[in-house]
Every structure is written in structure tokens, then in C-alpha cells.
Amino acid sequence: MPAYLEKERAVAIEAVERAARVCTAVFQRLVTDETLTKKDKSPVTVADFGAQAVVNAILERHFPDDPVVGEEDSRDLQGDGGRALREKVVELVGSALDRPMAADEVLRAIDRGQHAGGPAGRHWTLDPIDGTKGFLRGEQFAVCLALVVDGKVRLGVVGCPNLPYDMSRPAEGRGVLAVAVEGQGAFQRRLGASDAAEQRIRASGVADPRDAAVCESVEAGHSSHSDSAQIAQLLGISKQPVRMDSQCKYVAVARGDADIYLRLPVSSSYAEKIWDHAAGNIIVREAGGCVADVSGRPLDFSLGRTLSQNAGVIATSAGVFDATMAAVQQTLAGKAPSAS
Numbered sequence: 001m002p003a004y005l006e007k008e009r010a011v012a013i014e015a016v017e018r019a020a021r022v023c024t025a026v027f028q029r030l031v032t033d034e035t036l037t038k039k040d041k042s043p044v045t046v047a048d049f050g051a052q053a054v055v056n057a058i059l060e061r062h063f064p065d066d067p068v069v070g071e072e073d074s075r076d077l078q079g080d081g082g083r084a085l086r087e088k089v090v091e092l093v094g095s096a097l098d099r100p101m102a103a104d105e106v107l108r109a110i111d112r113g114q115h116a117g118g119p120a121g122r123h124w125t126l127d128p129i130d131g132t133k134g135f136l137r138g139e140q141f142a143v144c145l146a147l148v149v150d151g152k153v154r155l156g157v158v159g160c161p162n163l164p165y166d167m168s169r170p171a172e173g174r175g176v177l178a179v180a181v182e183g184q185g186a187f188q189r190r191l192g193a194s195d196a197a198e199q200r201i202r203a204s205g206v207a208d209p210r211d212a213a214v215c216e217s218v219e220a221g222h223s224s225h226s227d228s229a230q231i232a233q234l235l236g237i238s239k240q241p242v243r244m245d246s247q248c249k250y251v252a253v254a255r256g257d258a259d260i261y262l263r264l265p266v267s268s269s270y271a272e273k274i275w276d277h278a279a280g281n282i283i284v285r286e287a288g289g290c291v292a293d294v295s296g297r298p299l300d301f302s303l304g305r306t307l308s309q310n311a312g313v314i315a316t317s318a319g320v321f322d323a324t325m326a327a328v329q330q331t332l333a334g335k336a337p338s339a340s
């Protein structure tokens with residue numbers, strides 16, 4: 001008998017692999033091109049659309065009835081105004097899939113990502129480039145794909161083209177694909193190696209919070225750096241936090257590079273998007289770690305396109321979860337994030 005979600009796991013890995021190749025190709029071709037500065041946002045736009053089209057086309061081929069909650073839609077690619085961008089994306093998608101695709105097929109593939117999500121049945125959720133700013137800087141970004149069944153994340157794949165495979169031996173190459181299926185543990189393999197061997201990954205066994213390493217967003221607008229400094233102080237942590245873009249932070253906790261990921265709300269009006277957390281969430285949990293929001297509630301993926309009943313995210317290895325939550329609550333007590 002095939003293992004639970006065996007086909008979905010294989011297809012999701014293939015889709016993330018191909019989408020990651022799209023992103024890397026765009027980066028090499030456009031961001032490093034002398035005519036474009038890294039301030040130019042167009043490379044990320046082309047890669048975002050291209051990666052979403054590629055993943056959605058692969059999902060449709062294997063699972064035609066499964067809807068997708070994806071970050072992008074095709075509006076900017078339509079009509080005369082969208083022609084230049086559309087042509088670039090169509091060419092990119094054709095070469096990534098090894099078959100030409102007509103423009104309307106590409107737009108339709110992108111728009112398969114417009115599902116509303118919710119509690120019933122199956123849907124995929126996709127962030128074609130998570131950490132767009134990291135992508136443009138040539139630092140960390142990730143292609144993230146997850147399957148939600150009956151409101152719960154059951155499968156997650158995070159492709160991290162720029163993450164060292166082994167943090168203690170960075171010279172041995174970059175490119176990590178992390179994958180987890182509910183009940184089956186979390187694994188990593190080398191991104192870009194089709195027959196790559198998989199290695200089980202586990203969150204750290206750190207028990208004393210003073211020994212913990214913290215990671216957080218690069219952008220202070222996405223997670224409060226001042227609150228995290230206060231939490232680290234309460235926990236007796238002297239090491240500086242590692243700042244990294246994207247769901248690579250979940251992978252860092254899942255394989256013990258870091259022990260605590262803090263995402264501390266800056267504004268009470270921002271609702272986290274499910275595609276920014278679904279895949280990373282199951283990878284950390286299957287690696288033996290814990291994930292909750294700043295109130296200690298589990299993340300609720302059954303409510304549509306956002307985590308509307310959660311605020312922030314705390315992901316840690318199991319041994320430091322309680323202490324971290326206590327420090328988070330002490331720090332945030334009586335401090336309402338601004339409503340702007």
C-alpha cells in the first residue's frame with residue numbers, strides 16, 4: 001500500500017524543484033545583469049509569476065480537482081499593458097516545463113491560485129517566492145508549497161536555493177529542500193539533485209534557553225526586533241539573533257541551526273497569510289519542534305487565505321517552548337501592537 005500522501009509528496013517535490021530553478025535562472029539572468037540594479041523589482045515579479053505558473057501547471061496535471069491558494073494573480077500580465085512581462089513569463093515557464101505553453105494557458109495556471117481556502121476538503125497553498133527582499137539581495141528566499149486537508153496542514157515542502165546544505169560546512173554547497181508529511185517526520189535533501197538521498201532532520205535538543213539561538217525576519221516591519229531583544233534578555237540569551245528572510249527560518253529550527261523563531265506582530269491589523277507559514281509549520285512540527293502564535297494557540301489554517309485568528313508565530317525546539325512562550329507573554333503583556 002502506498003504511504004499516506006506518497007504521490008502528493010513526490011509531485012510537490014518536483015513542482016518546488018522546477019519553480020526553484022525558475023527563480024535561480026531569473027536571478028542569474030536579470031538581477032546580476034549590469035543593466036538592472038537590485039533596486040529594480042522586475043526580476044522578482046517575473047520569477048514570482050513564472051514559479052506560480054510552473055507549480056500550478058504541475059499540480060493541475062496530477063491533481064486536476066485540487067484548488068490552490070496562491071499569492072499571485074495574473075492581473076498585471078493581462079492586456080497591452082502586461083504584454084512585455086507576459087512574454088517573459090511565458091518563455092520562462094515553457095523552458096521550465098520543457099514544453100511550450102500558450103500565454104492564455106500560463107495566465108490560467110497562475111489564476112488557479114485564487115481559491116478562498118477554508119475548512120473543507122483539500123487545497124494546496126503556494127508562495128512562489130517567499131522572502132522577495134532576500135531574493136533580490138541574493139540572500140535567503142524559499143519556494144513554499146503545502147497541502148491542507150480538512151483545515152490542517154498535512155504536507156509541506158520548502159525549497160531554499162541559497163541555504164547551505166550543512167551550516168557547519170557552508171563550503172559544501174547551497175540548496176536545501178525540506179519536506180514533511182504528517183506522521184512521517186521531516187527530511188532534507190539537496191535541492192537540484194533529482195535522485196537526492198533524504199536525511200531525517202530534527203529540531204535541537206537544547207533544554208536551557210540561555211543556550212538557544214534565535215532567528216527572526218530581516219524586516220523590522222514584519223517582526224518587532226525590539227520585542228525580540230527583550231524576550232532574548234528575559235531568557236538569558238546573549239547571542240545576537242540571526243536575521244534571515246523567508247520560511248528558511250522554519251527550516252533552520254527544524255534542523256537545529258536555530259532553536260527559536262520569533263515573529264512578533266508589529267501591527268494588529270496585519271493578518272499572516274497561510275502560504276507564508278503552512279509548509280514551514282508542518283516541517284518544524286514533524287522535526288519534533290513546536291509552533292504556536294504569540295498567545296500559545298496553534299496556527300489555524302482552516303479560516304481562508306489568512307491566519308485571521310492568530311497573531312505572530314513562535315516556532316521552537318520542544319525543550320525551550322514553555323520558557324519562550326512565558327517570555328513572549330511577559331514581553332507583550334499590556335503592549336498592544338499599533339493598529340496601523
Ligand SMILES: Nc1ncnc2c1ncn2[C@@H]1O[C@H](COP(=O)(O)OS(=O)(=O)O)[C@@H](OP(=O)(O)O)[C@H]1O
Nearest residue numbers: 129130131132133217218219221222244245246270
Ligand atoms: N506587516 C507584515 N507583518 C508580517 N509579515 C508581513 C508583513 N508584510 C508582509 N509580510 C510577509 O512577510 C513575508 C516575508 O517573510 P519574512 O518576514 O519572514 O522575511 S523578510 O525578512 O521580511 O524578508 C512576505 O512574504 P513575501 O511577500 O512572499 O516575501 C510577506 O507576505
Ligand SMILES: [Mg+2]
Nearest residue numbers: 127130131276
Ligand atoms: Mg511570502
